Amino acid sequence: MSNKVIIGALVASGVMMSSLGALAQEKITIAEWGGASQAADRAAFFEPFTKATGIAIVDDVWQGDMATITTQVETKSYKWSLVRGESALVKRGCEDGTLEKFDPAVVGTAEKYLPGAWSECGIAYASFSSNIAYNADKFKNGAKPETVADFFDLEKFPGKRGIRRNQTYLLELALLADGVPPADLYKVLSTPEGLDRVFKKWDTIKDQIVWWEAGSQPPQLLADGEVVMSTAWGNRIVAAQKEGKNLQIVWDGAGLDYDWFMMPKGSPDKETSMKFIKYILEPENAAKISSVAPFGPVLKAAIPHLKPEDIVNLPTNPKNSKNAFAFDADFYSENDAELATRLANWLQK
Amino acid sequence: MTTTPLERIAASAVASVAIMVLLFLIVPLVVAVPLSFNSEPYFSYPMPGFSLRWYGELFGNDIKGLEWRNAFLNSVFIGICASILATVLGTSASLGIARGDLPFKQALQAMMLSPLVIPVVVYATGVVYFFARISLIGTYSGLIIAHALLGTPYVLITVTASLSGFDRNLTKAGLSLGAPPWMVFRKIALPLIAPGVASGALFAFVTSWDEIIVTLFLAYPDQQTVPRRLWAGVNEQLSPVVIAASTILFVITLGLLVVVEVLRRRNIRLSGTI
């Protein structure tokens, strides 16, 4: 090898480095959940925001492991400027002191938002649902799944079931199928017997379960026929329907929650991130998410901006939410570590 | 040579097992390739039609194509830097070891080769905390250092091997004739060990090019590499775009190997005629 080759390689890498550097501009990084819901945020918020302000938004993907935020905060090495997540994560991060607190003068106080959609550590911006979904092509003739109990009925509906490898929704689903009314879910879950009941119920279909971790997996698992039924986030199924896939949502036993943006404590991008937060809190901007995907508005002032067709598919629409329940953020933030261990251990048995 | 029937049976048994194993090695690599040209996003044969749309997505100007191309640039850049770093450090160390009078040789060698046997996840978890403390996490430098480190044992091994057949009297002669040490190294030692250095550098590059675990732990969104994107693709949504990207990588690998093989044959021919 001659010097020329080495020098050439160095020059080439230098050129490449500067071309990478050219991409640098004012930007924030937002941790999203991949797939359709990420695309919805991108279409409703990120792209218009970048067009309006010139601030670029890089989106990353995470799966809700709060530990990853804690590590960033503890070591002061920030990967994400903002993070999308559900109520329990905001509550837990707030209690753990890993989230930045928002100034009420900027983001407003609780009365601007729907009930339960305000926290000092996060900005709720959408309501969404966890559902059971099925591939309607697999049930062409005969009965279609309609209730939570059908999910556990292997005789009536044989085939694999897809389930998120996470305690959220897995616990509630088993109890609902076991006959616990939605209002009593967390009363039962707070007892050791209640948890035993959950895993005993899952034991009945354990060998038919295909576990998923990323939200974009269930529509694919269903469409590919790898599973006949799966838990899924409702908006992903609606997105798959738009792509022409014959997937259907079972509205019985839907789990409702709010989606939030939170900020890792001490984030160096705070100022830029707040520009984004202010942008999505403008009522007409906030309403946009409901027109690109079935996410309900959270800001009261945004509700009048919704078009009638946006409301039909909303998980909070009374026709959909008849037998729904809301996830209990308190229960999850308090017991999360224990529940995660319990599930992980059960998976190994 | 005479063969008994038994031997012939044994030989054909070996041959049939060998061919099946060979198929097992190769078929999975190529069977998915045509699916990247499928006009529909399904993974089954027969394909309804031929299309380049998935490659179009890779090279397109929307955000997906941009991300893939950025990942490719990152992989090449990190790979080249890591390879240069590993090659310089590894070659220098090999020269030191080959001199034969190194104190604590055994211990030093064991330490420098240890990245080969320590499971990468252990290294990744260890280094993520350490790098976070010294602000190397989520930086190109951090990734380059970690990737180079995983590549150095290969350089060490290949260069040491090429030095083992190296006659040290040649450099001694050069030195005694009054040539400065750097000149002796460049004009005498380097050409002789060049094949070892080159294959070490190649190994180091491929180590980085293919690395995923350390990247998963250390890389921030800015430093997405091709394996990191493939990982996300496999984990989230196994789309034909992932297969298309895999196919491109596979073709690059194939090309590299062919080049290496041609060079090797040329080498053999040249050294045969000399």
Next chain:
Amino acid sequence: MSTLDIVDDTTGVSLDRRALRRSLHRVGRRQRLLSLSLVAPLGAFTLVFFVIPILAFFVFSVANTEVPRGLPLTTEAIKEWQGDGLPPEGVFEALTSDLENAENRTAVIGAARRLNYDVAGFHGLMTKTVSGLSRGALEAGAPVESSPAPDGFSIFGNDTTPTESTTAKPQTPIERLTGIDARWSQERYWKAIERGTWPVTPLYLLTALDLRIGDEGSIERVSPDHRIYLTLIARTFGVSASVTLIALILGFPLALFIKRQPANRASLIMFLVLVPLWTSILVRTTAWLVLLQGEGLLNDLIVMLHLSETRLPLIHNRLGVLVAMVHICLPFMILPIYSVMKGIPPSYTRAAASLGAAPARVFFKVYLPLVFPGLAAGVLLVFIMCLGFYVTPALVGGPRDQMLSYFIAMAVNRDLNWGLASALSIILILIVALTLLVFKRFASATLAR
């Protein structure tokens, strides 16, 4: 170059012996220093960016700093406690002040996380107590009066009753804590805090072996539904051994076959063996996913050929993991075997055969011992590689096919349990080291024979 002059001169010119020895010594030292300075950059690089991070990571397996940092007053106060019955009131009081210290919230939560590793549910108990104490202090702020929202948008339906009854503030710290949660009147939670104040903790290493410190202070096995790590260690070992064995059984005939081919064809086959080796692991794993899925190509073929009526589960189980891992490991088995085979002159086996030995006897008594170093190298290489596998089982395996590496990553990424990750890493490294040691003994024993 004066040093070299002296060396060269030593042959001819007579010199003072002592001066000679001294200068030789000096030369030797300078030479050694030169060698050392050539090696030093890589040595330092490996030390700083490899050895030190890993050693520092290993310290986590016994580190026990969270409780003293999060609960400094309690740590001090609990020293007074003898360990029988509930701790004295001073400890309750100290804990109350520690938990009420909002400045130190992150450290308090760190302590809660640490205590939760010891006694499940401790994290929940601590967060509940922290919010209980602050609520008591605030005397329940007036509920926010919210203007009514249009129906059909709240996730809580339309009747929201966020009322919460506040109880009268109890007097003593004991009453306050046990009033928030009755678990504070159980000894085991206090014992866990006390164990958290030890300078080092055996907790993580014990956990990694399915053991714990019982309430009586003795080491006992954890309850059956928490016993997962011994199984995990056995699984890691078992999967690695199976993959190594399968790779050996498949790789040996192929190596033998290549060896018997004419040179040109042999190098072509070697090329085919090298192609998968140089192909990215992720590309190969993707290929296996496409092949083995329920709706994948192999199942298509199986159904088409009517080999099975239903589609077979080939992936996300042990079978998928073994197949994909063998595929990745095979070249590493074939290469060392083949390179040793290539070095064996055919005259050896021919000699044995001409002396009248039966072919089978020649193979087992002459050929196999000659190839043995290659087999041993392949087995060692593949086995050690397998022990650390992470990507392939994570992508093609189910929950019960994951190996130690996966749990190490999960402990850090999901649970923030650096201690357990470190303890599991130590176990993994010990297995690797033990394997190397056994092989070394084994190899030297066979060589001696």
